[in-house]
Amino acid sequence: xxxxxxxxxxxxxxxxxxxxxxxxxxxxxxxKLYYSGQKDKEMEEVIKKxxxxxxxxxxxxxxxDEFKFLTTKKNKTNIIHLxxxxxxxxxxxxxxxxxxxxxxxxxxxxxxxKKSNFxxxxxxxxxxxxxxxxxxxxxxxxxxFFKNNIKKIIPSKRNKKILNLKSL
Amino acid sequence: xxxxxxxxxxxxxxxxxxxxxxxxxxxxxxxKLYYSGQKDKEMEEVIKKxxxxxxxxxxxxxxxDEFKFLTTKKNKTNIIHLxxxxxxxxxxxxxxxxxxxxxxxxxxxxxxxKKSNFxxxxxxxxxxxxxxxxxxxxxxxxxxFFKNNIKKIIPSKRNKKILNLKSL
Numbered sequence: 001x002x003x004x005x006x007x008x009x010x011x012x013x014x015x016x017x018x019x020x021x022x023x024x025x026x027x028x029x030x031x032k033l034y035y036s037g038q039k040d041k042e043m044e045e046v047i048k049k050x051x052x053x054x055x056x057x058x059x060x061x062x063x064x065d066e067f068k069f070l071t072t073k074k075n076k077t078n079i080i081h082l083x084x085x086x087x088x089x090x091x092x093x094x095x096x097x098x099x100x101x102x103x104x105x106x107x108x109x110x111x112x113x114k115k116s117n118f119x120x121x122x123x124x125x126x127x128x129x130x131x132x133x134x135x136x137x138x139x140x141x142x143x144x145f146f147k148n149n150i151k152k153i154i155p156s157k158r159n160k161k162i163l164n165l166k167s168l
Numbered sequence: 169x170x171x172x173x174x175x176x177x178x179x180x181x182x183x184x185x186x187x188x189x190x191x192x193x194x195x196x197x198x199x200k201l202y203y204s205g206q207k208d209k210e211m212e213e214v215i216k217k218x219x220x221x222x223x224x225x226x227x228x229x230x231x232x233d234e235f236k237f238l239t240t241k242k243n244k245t246n247i248i249h250l251x252x253x254x255x256x257x258x259x260x261x262x263x264x265x266x267x268x269x270x271x272x273x274x275x276x277x278x279x280x281x282k283k284s285n286f287x288x289x290x291x292x293x294x295x296x297x298x299x300x301x302x303x304x305x306x307x308x309x310x311x312x313f314f315k316n317n318i319k320k321i322i323p324s325k326r327n328k329k330i331l332n333l334k335s336l
Contacts, residue, residue: 017184020296027293054293084321085328113326122306124321125195125222125314128188131302134295138303146293153252153292158281160253 001098002030002142003077004133007066007105007112009037017130021103022047024134026058029142030101033059036066037105055149070115073100079116082132083108086119089136101136103129169266170198170310171245172301175234175273175280177205185298189271190215192302194226197310198269201227204234205273223317238283241268247284250300251276254287257304269304271297 004025009018018035022043025033039062047060063069073079077098102112113119122132154161172193177186186203190211193201207230215228231237241247245266270280281287290300322329 013184016181017188020185020298023293023295024299027291027295050294083328085324085330087323087325110328113328119325121321121323122302123195123312124323125191125312126218127191127195127302128298130188130296130298131192134290134299134303135306138290144291144293153289155255155289155292156253157255157287160251160278160281162253 003100004030004033005100005102006035009035011038019043019046020130021133022060024130028137029144034061034063036063053151055146074115080118080120081112081116082136083119084121084126086121089120089122092120094140103133171268172198172201173268173270174203177203179206187211187214188298189301190228192298196305197312202229202231204231221319223314242283248286248288249280249284250304251287252289252294254289257288257290260288262308271301
């Protein structure tokens with residue numbers, strides 16, 4: 001089970017970035033995204049609607065105290081912190097079943113570097129928590145389940161093909 | 169040479185998403201990002217500053233007419249449109265030297281699907297143009313050059329290590 005923690009969500013600044021993090025987490029097989037910072041009901045609703053349309057079981061949960069959350073999770077799961085300061089992700093070998101993947105946040109407090117089992121970078125250049133999460137999850141090659149979907153995309157060379165299963 | 173075209177930049181809605189697209193393009197070896205929609209001087213300045221700090225030659229350029237631009241580019245380069253409606257990226261084999269990678273944009277006009285040499289998807293689930301670009305560029309495994317940098321990140325297991333080459 002792979003879950004994600006997105007630190008320090010700020011309104012309105014991070015609205016779309018965190019929404020994209022949720023979409024990426026879901027699309028590449030994570031089961032849940034926790035976020036700290038400011039609560040964002042609108043974002044939660046957007047994701048809920050998308051899950052309803054495209055299927056699967058993906059949840060978004062707001063957490064008030066990210067430090068307390070880290071301590072609780074630390075006992076149950078391996079923690080991976082994605083940061084451009086970490087070690088090359090290609091060296092990482094997935095051994096455990098459960099991981100919590102942490103992504104920043106403008107300034108990630110030092111405790112997240114210290115308490116994480118792995119500080120992992122996707123290249124040593126600044127880029128984006130959205131792409132870091134996408135590349136890392138794609139690298140992990142998780143099984144993906146998107147059952148009970150209403151909409152289904154049909155891959156196409158030249159067109160937009162989307163099947164509406166509700167109307168069939 | 170790999171360049172990127174980001175369609176339909178909207179202010180203030182897309183400020184951070186397009187900035188992240190620029191960062192991803194640069195970090196994974198593209199040489200330039202063109203964007204259409206609304207001109208965003210602030211974003212251009214942010215990227216200019218980052219290139220100065222972290223090195224390499226990466227440019228951001230605003231284009232007024234995305235359709236005219238597409239026609240001009242079409243004669244000189246292969247065009248790849250990243251879209252969740254396209255075909256699986258893992259089947260793509262890089263043959264040419266020059267590619268223009270197009271990313272949306274809220275609603276991409278049909279002509280971009282038709283005029284592109286390849287419509288390519290990174291999975292068949294909705295996610296993010298930021299992660300799509302990151303995953304695809306990482307997949308292409310381009311050579312990256314970040315010369316003349318002032319700052320350099322040193323990979324680390326537990327710490328933030330950044331070398332300031334100016335002060336050495």
